[in-house]
């Protein structure tokens with residue numbers, strides 16, 4: 001558990017973190033990326049943290065990877081690269097940095113460490129987990145292999161290193177259907193997201209897709225009735241769902257795609273009004289870049305993603321605490337599953 005009072009005492013001894021409208025004004029180039037969704041008063045509170053973190057990054061030769069579900073002050077204020085979990089893991093291998101600060105959840109930091117074992121990977125809050133990653137263990141994979149002998153195991157990247165190591169190949173929400181379709185076997189095991197698997201099963205009818213019963217606590221909350229009601233009460237709104245949503249929700253949507261797929265769709269289509277059926281920060285992080293789109297309607301917050309704050313990032317980078325380690329044998333096996341996905345995706349031109 002975090003000792004927040006001790007953490008704050010440590011930070012206040014070293015940094016002046018008093019809200020500062022003057023400092024905020026001097027960093028207007030950063031603020032311009034989030035001014036639609038962050039008030040000037042909040043920016044005056046965030047600015048001292050953003051400056052301290054950005055200065056410290058240079059000192060430590062660190063790079064910050066920010067997931068699309070991070071809050072705007074993290075995504076736009078301190079992240080060097082934003083994206084979905086796979087984009088960030090690949091970026092981790094490309095950057096010439098000694099330290100990577102993963103602004104996302106724990107499995108993402110593990111994936112970065114698996115792919116870049118020589119780098120120090122920091123997780124600002126080790127308790128930033130994921131309901132999908134927590135739903136299955138390596139024993140669960142073995143249980144599925146016993147139930148479906150000979151069937152390959154395609155595992156979503158939202159899993160621990162042990163689970164990736166026990167699997168044959170990984171997938172993301174943007175390449176899952178193609179990865180499943182490319183397997184030699186008629187029966188394909190998908191873990192751990194039952195809804196992603198069911199959505200893939202619909203898109204790849206030539207395969208017998210079987211699944212583990214995990215789910216994302218953010219996306220499973222949406223119902224098809226919610227979408228139908230919303231469409232009736234807000235005609236003309238484009239409904240855009242993440243494939244971790246149940247299949248009847250995806251069926252009601254106008255488009256379904258991964259977080260990067262959603263960004264591309266909204267950027268290309270520029271609908272007048274859009275409802276993003278996913279985590280709340282997605283819309284906030286693209287709002288300023290798309291002033292012609294009105295983002296409307298309800299969203300669901302991921303409590304794990306929201307554990308990452310500017311304060312925790314500053315503390316982690318200052319003290320170099322929260323270093324992620326993965327057992328070398330497990331990392332080597334997990335790397336194979338991730339690398340097979342990257343290689344197959346390239347081969348398929350995804």
Ligand code: SF4
Pocket residue numbers: 105129130131132133158216217218219279302303304305
């Ligand atoms: S949004 Fe869902 S899948 Fe993503 S980290 Fe949160 S619980 Fe996990």
